[in-house]
Amino acid sequence: MLPAELRELDRSVQSSYAESFAPALLDPGRVTPAAVAGPHGKAATKRYNVYRNNVTASLINALAAVFPATQRITGTDFFRAMARFHVRATPPVSPLLFEYGRDFPDFIERYEYAQSLPWLADVARIERAWLDAYHAADAEPLAPQAFAPIPPEHLGNTILLPHPAMRIVRSRYPAVTIFSANRGRDPFGQIEAADPEDALVTRPKLEVVVRHLPPGGAVFLTHLMSGEPLGAAASAALADSPSFDLPANIAGILAAGAFSDVKFGG
Amino acid sequence: MNDLVTYRATPASATSRFPAHPIAGLAGTSFKHEHLPAILDEGKQEGFFEVHAENYMGAGGPPHDALTRIRRDHPVSLHGVCMSIGGPQPIDKTHLARFKALVDRYEPTLVSEHLAWSTHDTTFFNDLLPLPYTQATLARVADHIDEVQVAIGRPILLENPSTYVVFPESTMSETGFIREIARRTGCGLLLDVSNVFVSATNHGYSPLAYLAAFPLDQVGEIHLAGHARQTDDEGDLLLIDSHDGPVADAVWKLYDLVIGRCGPMPTLIEWDSDIPDWPVLRAEAAAAQAILDRHARTFTQEKIRASR
Structure with a gap:
């Protein structure tokens, strides 16, 4: 051959x-x-x-x-x-x-x-997002005072760059409460929560943190993540939840380290 | 010894991110994340740490932070588990690129992979699966190792497998196959003494005969691990390479013999499941270190005698 x-x-x-x-x-x-x-x-x-x-x-x-x-x-x-x-x-x-x-x-x-x-799948979604955040690229989160230099007239056009670790999980069930109670090894009492809970998952430094988002928060963040400016994202959030509180949500996402950069005036 | 398998610690040049840490004659352990606080508490350890490359192929986060801290103070051995070198299909280029990125980033003292396969078509089986030993598989494995070595710019150590079945189509012995792979590719060998013991028991041959036929002069690292006991279809003992307990006495004896023949070799205690507290794992490495040190004295004396 x-x-x-x-x-x-x-x-x-x-x-x-x-x-x-x-x-x-x-x-x-x-x-x-x-x-x-x-x-x-x-x-x-x-x-x-x-x-x-x-x-x-x-x-x-x-x-x-x-x-x-x-x-x-x-x-x-x-x-x-x-x-x-x-x-x-x-x-x-x-x-x-x-x-x-x-x-x-x-x-x-x-x-x-x-x-x-019925909430089990959402708890699993939070866990999957948790691990994605854990392995995500490292980046400095926005400083708490990052919005200070933005002139008020530019605030509506401001665009935020999501931190690589940031994830959102929406749930019709109290998935964040159930996730948090079962993630550790400690025993816990009866879970009383019954309302829907949206999760914000971040890892500004090395520790992954899962937060329960306020009303309209998930809509607000989802629109920001897709590159929409702050004004449009806030309008969408308000349309979704009349009780949406813009200053509180901005303070919340800065504290959570959900974004890594901010662009305005261009 | 073949030049390609004489691993020198990477020189601490201007381009190095980490100091060079010599690994010669040292025992080490698998690095497990849960041990990090205990290891950092104790400060610099005498030995080295080995990591599974795939666990550090994420973009960032705690795994890279931990490995960076470990690497700063210790020699690190990068052990690939999923390259599927022994498989019939081409090496996954994306995976190889990730592997190379880790080699470049952490400057490991040792780099190793397995004589096995783990991916077929698109499915990843997460196990080290066996291959027949033929001229055809020999050519393919050699090609794969060439490709890996060219990509990372240095030779690898290839690990002998633990196996439970044989392939009637095999035309070569495992030791003959491994010897020829090393000759063709210039790769070094990672001799897993536990795998020798497990496979020898499972296939009914003598581990001493296997070691006698193994190209010990190509060995650059040793692995030791615990195994579990089951039975085969005939009710005879079948050992499972489970990495979930202490090293068996018989394996320690084989190890002592191997070190007596090839001199002090970097030796890893592998423990990947039912992971004990750090002091237990460290004590197991200390047991290996004691054997290494005893033979190191003999080897030094022989060297002195030879130089007279």
Whole structure:
């Protein structure tokens, strides 16, 4: 055979082992791949199952690491069963496991056995946003006095640049209160909150902070994040919530470190 | 020893962000974030720290802050877990670029990856999966290592795997495969003694025979870790490379023997699951350091005798 033909043959041999080995890793309905065996004529079923278990358990562990409050709410057994379904249906497509689980909150929302916990998906969304903030690029947040030099006539046209770590999660449930109560290890009493809660997630320095946004705050921030000027964002927030308080919201986003730069007069 | 695997500490030049810290003859531990306060409390440690590269591939935040603080005072070993060097598909260029960025940023004393694969098509399996040892896989793995080494501008150490199955299509022994990979690519080797013990038990061969066939002169680092016990289909012992406990006595004995042969080597205690408090992990590294120091004295005496 010519070297080129040999190389072609090599390629077909090489692709076969992963193609044979991979499909059954996350599919318990498949049999042990034909490409593998035990040594000295031994069977390979339990041996191959070590890989199956490693893959499945480590990916469930990865979800548990991203969603600790969700797991605390459901209990470990419930969480791992739920996560196992998700891992098998939607395994990661990146080797960076801190990116994994973006589809998990939507999965939770549809998950048959979690229907009695309608706020669970939103708690998971806050946790996913928390980890994004944790790994986001570092940037100096705006100083508390950043608005001081802006002439009043320019305030409406002022545009804010979002801090890389800033995230907003809206909820029809008291998701921030439930998230906060379950994120630590301490015991907590009955949760009395019942009103919808929007979350603002920031990481101005090294610590991720989750805040409960005031009425209209999420609309205000969402419009600012999309690059709209302050005036338009405030109008949208007022339209959404008549009780929207502009000075209090500006003070709040500065205190939270939600933005990293400000542009005005141009 | 091959020049490419003689790792010199990066010189503290004008372009270096960190001081050079020698790693020769030192024991180290996996760096776990939860240990950072305890480590900083104690101040500079004697040993080195190894990190999984993928945990530091985010844009910013506490992981980079922690690694920067650790790197300032200690030698750091960068251990890639997900390059999928042993897979049939091409190396993920995006991942390789991230890996190179970490090498450039932290100037690690050691850089290593695995003889395994973890991604197929688009799915990342988060495990170190095995490959058959054939002329075809040898050529492919060598190409992948060349690509990585060219990208990062330095040789890597390739780690021997722990395995549970064999591929009947294999035509070479694992040691023969690894020896040839090192010869073709100039890469160094990371000898995981625990993996040798686990694989030898699982496949019914002698770990001593494996070590006798292993190219010890190419080794630049040693790994030690705890393993778990299960049984195979026939009810025989099957060891699992679980990294969740102390190093077994039998592995310590093998390690002692390896160091006696190749001299004091940077040695890592890996502990990635059921992670103990810092003093427990540090004590495990101290046990390795004691073995390293004992052999270092012998090696120095032999050197003195040889120079007379």
